Amino acid sequence: MADVPKLRADLGIAAPDDLYEALIKAHEGLSQEQSNLLNARLIFLLANHVGDDAVLHEAIAAAREGIA
Amino acid sequence: MGSYEYKTYDFVTPEEQRTGAPARHPVVIVGAGPVGLTAAVDLAYRGVRSVVLDDENQVSEGSRAICWAKRTLEIWDRLGCAEPMEAKGITWKLGKVFDGDRHLYTFDLLPEPHHKHPAFINLQQYYAEEYLIDRVNALDAVELRWSNRVTAVEPDADKVTLTIETPDGPYRTECDYLIACDGARSTVRKLMDLEFVGRYFEDRFLIADVKMKANFPTERWFWYHPPFHEGPSALLHRQADDVFRIDLQLGPEVDPDEEATPEKVVPRLKKMLGEDVEFELEWVSVYRFQARRLAKFRHGRVLFAGDSAHQVSPFGARGGNSGIPDAENLAWKLALVLGGKAPDDLLDSYDAERVYAADDNLRITSRTTDFMSAKGAVPVAFRDAALGLATKWPFARALVNAGRLSTATVHWDSPLNTPDGDDWAGGVVAGQVCEDAPVNGDDWLLDHLGRDFAFLYFFGAEAPVPDGLSGLARLEIPVQPLVVVPQGEGATAGGLTALADSEGCAFARYDARPGSCYLVRPDQTVAGRWRRFDEAAVRAALARASCRDAVAPAAPQEQAAEA
Missing domain, CATH: 3.30.9.10 (D-Amino Acid Oxidase, subunit A, domain 2)
Structure with a gap:
């Protein structure tokens, strides 16, 4: 499974700058705690929409890669 | 405090202590809790005598374990003690989860009809023990010794020797196998200096x-x-x-x-x-x-079962409800080994299967605990995100973990399993406990399974009962053939027990077509299954499930004796 990645590396979003801006804006005026909550809610909503366990676990590993 | 009247049980000087004549028991069980008592009754059911030692003289103090799951009830039913439990216990299957005042969701643990036993009963542990003691006291094959405290365990290659302290002083006794069911603070575990990590x-x-x-x-x-x-x-x-x-x-x-x-x-x-x-x-x-367990549940002739072997958080009712299946898993294997019908290696499969089950329960309960006791900013954020989304977003209810309630473990990779060779789209897999189903109108499929190995043959007009089926009962390890017949069809079962699939549940729950067949272990767990009967395949699966090289027909004189 790890040999054939399912997580897409090419661009899948139509307007990257819009998305980036929307993410930053969503956090405006929030405390660190509230921001953590927003991020967690967002992750759950997106994860459920994606629905593919293999993709999600690849994404978790990819997100962690190179951090620690 | 409390309304329950604790019965006390008298110490009676054991015969062997009184006379000083050395005794050798097939099985000694340490601990007269639910697991030890269940093991004793199951061994007696299979013709094995045992002695149960307990260092106290009454049932356990306080309610302790209260939730008994469907599988536990099925085991107790086979052993003739589910009735008083279910009569006294509170039957339930619905759970509600709230966040503050908000009702997040309701779960139903047994959403379909046509099961003999409820998803759960709630019954204080002292009642469960009392009813099991009543059952034990009705059996000649079990000797229950109160106020008998084990002070030394000497495991050898061919026996286990115990030193036991009683109100009359100490005595020593020997057994072929020792089962330690003496709870989370197990004395036997400490005496053997085993790590509980x-x-x-x-x-x-x-x-x-x-x-x-x-x-x-x-x-x-x-x-x-x-x-x-x-x-x-x-x-x-x-x-x-x-x-x-x-x-x-x-x-x-x-x-x-x-x-x-x-x-x-x-x-x-x-x-x-x-x-x-x-x-x-x-x-x-x-x-x-x-959340702890022993590295191994089998240490030569000493076997650990229940909380002495594994301890989990209580949310999910996975303590008692994994201990009772431990006892069941061990009893039939010990009976075959002590009866000379299977090699001692069969007991290694107890270790393999129940360590796997313990890990499964530890993983599931630890996830619950991590959700409930979230520590640190991010884990708390994830927990509160799941709780916050759950009202509006149905998917998020599945993320809210308020305890995942005990169900029977599927032993997917058990060495006793014969893997599927045919196409199946569901049903009961090897290593999984049989599904119950109503049969013959007012009877239940599970009531026909569990004495010996059994063989379920699903009959249809295009798949008449094969000739070799009745011969299974005459193997060295007997297999009882049972023929499941679709409702309304007449079967020529050739003198075999026919079970009418009254509600169609048996065919559905076993993904059965005419000719499908299942080999079932004495603990009502599937050993293997096929789309058509093949005697050689069944005998190979039986050999695998009993750790033998082969299972031949019984010697002719035995056949004559049984006929």
Whole structure:
């Protein structure tokens, strides 16, 4: 499974700058705690929409890669 | 405190202690709790005598384990003691989860009809033990010795020798196999100096069992952020005799001795139940979760079962309900080994299967604990995100973990399994406990399974009963053939037991077509299955499930004796 990645590396979003801006804006005026909550809610909503366990676990590993 | 009248049981000087004549028992069981008693009854059911030793002279103090799962009830039913349990216990299957005042969701643990036993009953452990003791006392094959405390264990290659302290002083006894069912603080485990490793969770929990007249429904109610308690969670659950289990999460910082005093407990309960509700405290305990197990459950001739082998957090009812299947898993294997029908290696499969089950339960309960006792900014954020989304977004209810309640473990990779060679789209896989189904109108499929190995043959006009089926009963390890017949069809079962699939449940639950067949172990677990009968394949699967090279037909004189 790890040999054939399912997580897409090419661009899948139509307007990257819009998305980036929307993410930053969503956090405006929030405390660190509230921001953590927003991020967690967002992750759950997106994860459920994606629905593919293999993709999600690849994404978790990819997100962690190179951090620690 | 409390309304239950604890029966005490007299110490009787064991014959061997009185006469000084050395005795050798096939099996000695340490611990007359639910697991030890179940093991004793199951061994007796299979013709094996045992001695049960307990260092006290009464049933366990306090309600302790209260939730008994469907699989546990099925095992007790096979052993003839489910009836008093189910009559006295509170039947339930619905759970409600709240976040503060908001009802997040309801779960149903047995959403379909046509099962003999309920998803769960709630019954205080002292009642469960009392009924098991009644059952044991009706059996000649079990000798229950109260006030017998094990002080030394000497395991050898060919026997185990015990030193036992009694009111009449010490004595020694020997056994072929020793089963340690002496709980989380197992004496046998300590005497053998075995490590019990794993995790502690920091949060302390208060258990209070209260007797009160209240109109709470017989459902499991679980709160996150309970409006009546400052801790992160609370649980309310009904037991027999109008006793309610209340579990309040206290956090890591509290003093456990102080929290167990009525001065601290009563105000907490009044906040939850209301100032005017009259209640009586039955039992109070402050505890921390532990998630630990022995590296191995088999140590030569000493076998560990229940909490002595593995300890899990209580949310999910996976302690007692994994201990009882431990006992069942071991009993038939010991019976075959002691009867000379299977090699001693069969007991290694007890270790393999039940270590796997313990790991499964440890993984599941640790996930619950990590959700309930989330520590640190990000874990708390994830928990509160799941709780916050759950009202509006149905998918998020599945993320809210308020305990995943015990179901029978599927032993997927058991060495006793014969993997599927045919196409199946469901049904019961090798390593999984058989599904029950109504048969013959007022009877149940599971009532026909569990004595010996069994063979379920699903009949159809285009798949008549094969010639070789009746011969299975005459193998060295007998296999009882059973023919499942679709409702309304006449079967020529050739003198074999025919079970009419009254509601169509058996065919459906076993993904059966005419000619499908299952080999079932004495613990009602599937060993292998096929789309058409092949005697050689069945015998190979039977050999595998009993750790033998081959299973031949029994010697002719035995056949004559049975005929």
